[in-house]
Amino acid sequence: MGDIFKTLERQIRAAGIRHGVIASNIANVDTPGYKAKDVKFDETLEKATIELRKTAPGHIGESGRAEGGRVDVESRPSWGDGNNVELDVEVAKMTENAIFFQTAVTLLSTNIRMFKTALRR
Amino acid sequence: MNSFDVLKISGSALEAQRRRMNVIASNLANAESTRTEEGGPYKRQDVVFASESVGSDPLELKGVKVADVVPDGKPPKTIYEPGHPDADKEGFVAMPNINPIEEMANMMMAFRAYEASVATFNTAKSMMLKTLELGRA
Numbered sequence: 001m002g003d004i005f006k007t008l009e010r011q012i013r014a015a016g017i018r019h020g021v022i023a024s025n026i027a028n029v030d031t032p033g034y035k036a037k038d039v040k041f042d043e044t045l046e047k048a049t050i051e052l053r054k055t056a057p058g059h060i061g062e063s064g065r066a067e068g069g070r071v072d073v074e075s076r077p078s079w080g081d082g083n084n085v086e087l088d089v090e091v092a093k094m095t096e097n098a099i100f101f102q103t104a105v106t107l108l109s110t111n112i113r114m115f116k117t118a119l120r121r
Numbered sequence: 122m123n124s125f126d127v128l129k130i131s132g133s134a135l136e137a138q139r140r141r142m143n144v145i146a147s148n149l150a151n152a153e154s155t156r157t158e159e160g161g162p163y164k165r166q167d168v169v170f171a172s173e174s175v176g177s178d179p180l181e182l183k184g185v186k187v188a189d190v191v192p193d194g195k196p197p198k199t200i201y202e203p204g205h206p207d208a209d210k211e212g213f214v215a216m217p218n219i220n221p222i223e224e225m226a227n228m229m230m231a232f233r234a235y236e237a238s239v240a241t242f243n244t245a246k247s248m249m250l251k252t253l254e255l256g257r258a
Contacts, residue, residue, distance in 0.1 A: 019245055022241070026131075027137075027184055027185045028134075029237070030141075034172050108255060109254070112256045
Protein backbone atom coordinates (compact mmCIF):
# COMPACT_ATOMS: atom_id res chain seq x y z
CA MET A 1 0.00 0.00 0.00
CA GLY A 2 2.84 2.34 0.79
CA ASP A 3 4.30 1.73 -2.64
CA ILE A 4 1.44 3.42 -4.42
CA PHE A 5 2.29 6.51 -2.42
CA LYS A 6 5.90 6.29 -3.55
CA THR A 7 4.94 5.83 -7.21
CA LEU A 8 2.56 8.76 -7.13
CA GLU A 9 5.09 10.90 -5.30
CA ARG A 10 7.59 10.16 -8.08
CA GLN A 11 5.03 11.04 -10.72
CA ILE A 12 4.27 14.33 -9.02
CA ARG A 13 7.94 15.19 -8.64
CA ALA A 14 8.67 14.20 -12.23
CA ALA A 15 5.82 16.39 -13.50
CA GLY A 16 7.17 19.29 -11.42
CA ILE A 17 10.62 18.92 -12.97
CA ARG A 18 9.20 18.60 -16.48
CA HIS A 19 7.17 21.75 -15.94
CA GLY A 20 10.37 23.58 -15.01
CA VAL A 21 12.05 22.42 -18.22
CA ILE A 22 9.05 23.47 -20.34
CA ALA A 23 8.92 26.86 -18.58
CA SER A 24 12.59 27.33 -19.41
CA ASN A 25 11.92 26.51 -23.09
CA ILE A 26 9.00 28.94 -23.27
CA ALA A 27 10.99 31.69 -21.54
CA ASN A 28 13.76 31.29 -24.10
CA VAL A 29 11.55 31.21 -27.20
CA ASP A 30 13.42 34.24 -28.61
CA THR A 31 16.91 33.59 -27.25
CA PRO A 32 19.40 33.03 -30.08
CA GLY A 33 21.19 29.70 -29.84
CA TYR A 34 18.93 28.24 -27.15
CA LYS A 35 18.08 24.55 -27.60
CA ALA A 36 14.78 23.19 -26.29
CA LYS A 37 15.01 20.40 -23.72
CA ASP A 38 12.61 17.77 -22.51
CA VAL A 39 12.50 15.24 -19.69
CA LYS A 40 12.17 11.60 -20.67
CA PHE A 41 10.66 9.96 -17.67
CA ASP A 42 7.85 7.83 -19.07
CA GLU A 43 9.93 4.66 -19.49
CA THR A 44 11.47 4.86 -16.04
CA LEU A 45 8.11 5.41 -14.42
CA GLU A 46 6.67 2.55 -16.43
CA LYS A 47 9.45 0.28 -15.25
CA ALA A 48 8.74 1.26 -11.66
CA THR A 49 5.05 0.44 -12.11
CA ILE A 50 5.76 -2.89 -13.74
CA GLU A 51 8.06 -3.79 -10.88
CA LEU A 52 5.36 -2.87 -8.44
CA ARG A 53 3.08 -5.37 -10.11
CA LYS A 54 5.40 -8.32 -10.45
CA THR A 55 7.76 -8.26 -7.47
CA ALA A 56 7.22 -9.56 -4.03
CA PRO A 57 6.84 -7.04 -1.22
CA GLY A 58 10.21 -6.00 0.14
CA HIS A 59 11.84 -5.92 -3.28
CA ILE A 60 10.03 -2.84 -4.38
CA GLY A 61 10.03 0.84 -3.74
CA GLU A 62 13.69 1.77 -3.88
CA SER A 63 13.60 5.49 -4.15
CA GLY A 64 15.68 7.87 -6.23
CA ARG A 65 15.43 6.06 -9.55
CA ALA A 66 12.64 7.67 -11.51
CA GLU A 67 13.13 11.09 -10.05
CA GLY A 68 12.90 13.19 -13.14
CA GLY A 69 14.52 10.84 -15.61
CA ARG A 70 16.89 12.19 -18.22
CA VAL A 71 16.92 15.71 -19.57
CA ASP A 72 17.44 15.50 -23.33
CA VAL A 73 18.01 18.23 -25.87
CA GLU A 74 15.27 18.20 -28.52
CA SER A 75 16.52 17.21 -31.95
CA ARG A 76 14.18 19.49 -33.89
CA PRO A 77 15.82 21.60 -36.59
CA SER A 78 16.49 25.15 -35.49
CA TRP A 79 15.58 28.50 -36.93
CA GLY A 80 18.14 30.80 -38.47
CA ASP A 81 19.25 32.00 -35.04
CA GLY A 82 20.03 28.51 -33.74
CA ASN A 83 16.93 28.39 -31.54
CA ASN A 84 14.67 25.36 -31.92
CA VAL A 85 11.82 26.18 -29.52
CA GLU A 86 8.34 25.70 -31.01
CA LEU A 87 5.95 27.72 -28.87
CA ASP A 88 2.82 25.70 -29.75
CA VAL A 89 4.56 22.38 -29.09
CA GLU A 90 5.77 23.60 -25.70
CA VAL A 91 2.34 24.90 -24.67
CA ALA A 92 0.77 21.58 -25.70
CA LYS A 93 3.39 19.69 -23.70
CA MET A 94 2.69 21.93 -20.72
CA THR A 95 -1.05 21.16 -20.83
CA GLU A 96 -0.40 17.44 -21.17
CA ASN A 97 2.04 17.54 -18.26
CA ALA A 98 -0.41 19.50 -16.08
CA ILE A 99 -3.10 16.85 -16.66
CA PHE A 100 -0.59 14.11 -15.85
CA PHE A 101 0.19 15.99 -12.65
CA GLN A 102 -3.50 16.50 -11.79
CA THR A 103 -4.13 12.78 -12.24
CA ALA A 104 -1.34 11.85 -9.86
CA VAL A 105 -2.44 14.40 -7.25
CA THR A 106 -6.07 13.26 -7.49
CA LEU A 107 -5.07 9.61 -7.13
CA LEU A 108 -2.85 10.47 -4.18
CA SER A 109 -5.54 12.43 -2.38
CA THR A 110 -8.05 9.62 -3.01
CA ASN A 111 -5.59 7.22 -1.44
CA ILE A 112 -5.12 9.47 1.55
CA ARG A 113 -8.88 9.72 1.91
CA MET A 114 -9.19 5.93 1.82
CA PHE A 115 -6.61 5.67 4.58
CA LYS A 116 -8.47 8.19 6.66
CA THR A 117 -11.73 6.29 6.16
CA ALA A 118 -10.07 3.04 7.19
CA LEU A 119 -8.64 4.66 10.31
CA ARG A 120 -12.03 5.94 11.34
CA ARG A 121 -13.60 2.47 11.46
CA MET B 122 15.03 21.80 -8.58
CA ASN B 123 13.61 24.29 -6.17
CA SER B 124 9.86 24.41 -6.84
CA PHE B 125 9.93 28.20 -6.88
CA ASP B 126 12.54 28.36 -9.63
CA VAL B 127 9.86 27.81 -12.24
CA LEU B 128 8.09 30.98 -11.10
CA LYS B 129 11.39 32.85 -11.38
CA ILE B 130 11.91 31.50 -14.90
CA SER B 131 8.47 32.61 -16.09
CA GLY B 132 8.89 35.92 -14.27
CA SER B 133 12.17 36.59 -16.04
CA ALA B 134 10.47 35.93 -19.40
CA LEU B 135 7.67 38.37 -18.57
CA GLU B 136 10.18 41.04 -17.66
CA ALA B 137 12.27 40.48 -20.79
CA GLN B 138 9.27 40.53 -23.15
CA ARG B 139 7.90 43.66 -21.46
CA ARG B 140 11.23 45.42 -21.98
CA ARG B 141 11.16 44.32 -25.60
CA MET B 142 7.67 45.80 -25.87
CA ASN B 143 9.01 49.11 -24.49
CA VAL B 144 11.67 49.19 -27.19
CA ILE B 145 9.07 48.43 -29.90
CA ALA B 146 6.82 51.19 -28.56
CA SER B 147 9.73 53.60 -28.68
CA ASN B 148 10.49 52.60 -32.30
CA LEU B 149 6.87 53.06 -33.39
CA ALA B 150 6.57 56.35 -31.57
CA ASN B 151 9.69 57.67 -33.28
CA ALA B 152 8.93 56.37 -36.77
CA GLU B 153 8.92 59.97 -38.03
CA SER B 154 11.48 61.61 -35.71
CA THR B 155 14.12 63.39 -37.76
CA ARG B 156 15.86 65.05 -34.82
CA THR B 157 17.59 63.33 -31.90
CA GLU B 158 19.92 64.48 -29.14
CA GLU B 159 22.92 62.91 -30.87
CA GLY B 160 21.90 64.49 -34.17
CA GLY B 161 20.33 62.96 -37.25
CA PRO B 162 17.16 60.87 -37.43
CA TYR B 163 16.12 58.37 -34.75
CA LYS B 164 17.74 54.96 -35.13
CA ARG B 165 15.73 51.77 -34.71
CA GLN B 166 16.57 49.89 -31.47
CA ASP B 167 16.62 46.12 -31.10
CA VAL B 168 16.82 43.91 -28.01
CA VAL B 169 19.24 41.02 -27.59
CA PHE B 170 18.01 38.16 -25.41
CA ALA B 171 20.35 35.89 -23.48
CA SER B 172 19.50 32.93 -21.28
CA GLU B 173 20.37 33.20 -17.64
CA SER B 174 20.73 30.51 -14.98
CA VAL B 175 18.17 30.55 -12.21
CA GLY B 176 19.27 29.53 -8.73
CA SER B 177 21.71 26.69 -8.13
CA ASP B 178 20.12 24.14 -10.34
CA PRO B 179 21.66 20.83 -11.37
CA LEU B 180 19.27 20.69 -14.34
CA GLU B 181 20.52 24.09 -15.53
CA LEU B 182 17.10 25.46 -16.23
CA LYS B 183 17.38 28.84 -17.86
CA GLY B 184 15.50 32.05 -17.43
CA VAL B 185 15.94 34.85 -19.90
CA LYS B 186 17.11 38.45 -19.75
CA VAL B 187 17.57 41.37 -22.09
CA ALA B 188 21.35 41.34 -22.48
CA ASP B 189 21.57 44.49 -24.55
CA VAL B 190 19.62 47.06 -26.51
CA VAL B 191 21.48 47.75 -29.73
CA PRO B 192 20.83 50.21 -32.54
CA ASP B 193 19.91 48.71 -35.90
CA GLY B 194 22.66 49.32 -38.46
CA LYS B 195 20.32 49.87 -41.41
CA PRO B 196 20.88 53.23 -43.15
CA PRO B 197 18.21 55.90 -42.72
CA LYS B 198 15.44 56.08 -45.32
CA THR B 199 15.78 59.14 -47.51
CA ILE B 200 12.68 60.75 -48.91
CA TYR B 201 12.35 63.74 -51.22
CA GLU B 202 10.54 66.48 -49.36
CA PRO B 203 12.03 69.92 -50.15
CA GLY B 204 9.63 71.74 -47.82
CA HIS B 205 10.81 69.81 -44.72
CA PRO B 206 12.85 71.92 -42.25
CA ASP B 207 15.49 69.11 -42.08
CA ALA B 208 15.83 68.70 -45.84
CA ASP B 209 19.32 69.00 -47.31
CA LYS B 210 20.27 71.23 -50.23
CA GLU B 211 18.86 68.80 -52.79
CA GLY B 212 15.60 68.50 -50.86
CA PHE B 213 16.16 65.03 -49.33
CA VAL B 214 15.25 64.25 -45.72
CA ALA B 215 16.84 61.41 -43.71
CA MET B 216 14.00 59.55 -41.98
CA PRO B 217 14.34 56.84 -39.27
CA ASN B 218 15.09 53.32 -40.57
CA ILE B 219 11.79 52.03 -39.16
CA ASN B 220 9.25 49.87 -40.93
CA PRO B 221 6.02 50.05 -38.90
CA ILE B 222 4.85 46.67 -40.24
CA GLU B 223 8.03 45.01 -38.98
CA GLU B 224 7.49 46.62 -35.58
CA MET B 225 3.87 45.43 -35.44
CA ALA B 226 4.96 41.87 -36.31
CA ASN B 227 7.58 42.00 -33.54
CA MET B 228 4.95 43.32 -31.17
CA MET B 229 2.67 40.37 -31.88
CA MET B 230 5.55 37.97 -31.27
CA ALA B 231 6.43 39.65 -27.98
CA PHE B 232 2.78 39.50 -26.96
CA ARG B 233 2.44 35.79 -27.80
CA ALA B 234 5.63 34.96 -25.91
CA TYR B 235 4.39 37.00 -22.93
CA GLU B 236 1.02 35.22 -23.04
CA ALA B 237 2.71 31.80 -23.09
CA SER B 238 4.81 32.69 -20.07
CA VAL B 239 1.74 33.92 -18.18
CA ALA B 240 0.12 30.54 -18.91
CA THR B 241 3.26 28.76 -17.67
CA PHE B 242 3.27 30.84 -14.51
CA ASN B 243 -0.42 30.13 -13.82
CA THR B 244 0.01 26.41 -14.45
CA ALA B 245 2.93 26.29 -12.01
CA LYS B 246 0.90 28.20 -9.46
CA SER B 247 -2.13 25.92 -9.69
CA MET B 248 0.13 22.84 -9.50
CA MET B 249 1.66 24.17 -6.29
CA LEU B 250 -1.70 25.05 -4.76
CA LYS B 251 -3.01 21.62 -5.71
CA THR B 252 -0.22 19.88 -3.79
CA LEU B 253 -0.93 22.08 -0.79
CA GLU B 254 -4.46 20.69 -0.73
CA LEU B 255 -3.25 17.11 -0.50
CA GLY B 256 -4.62 15.35 2.54
CA ARG B 257 -7.27 17.93 3.25
CA ALA B 258 -10.89 16.91 3.73
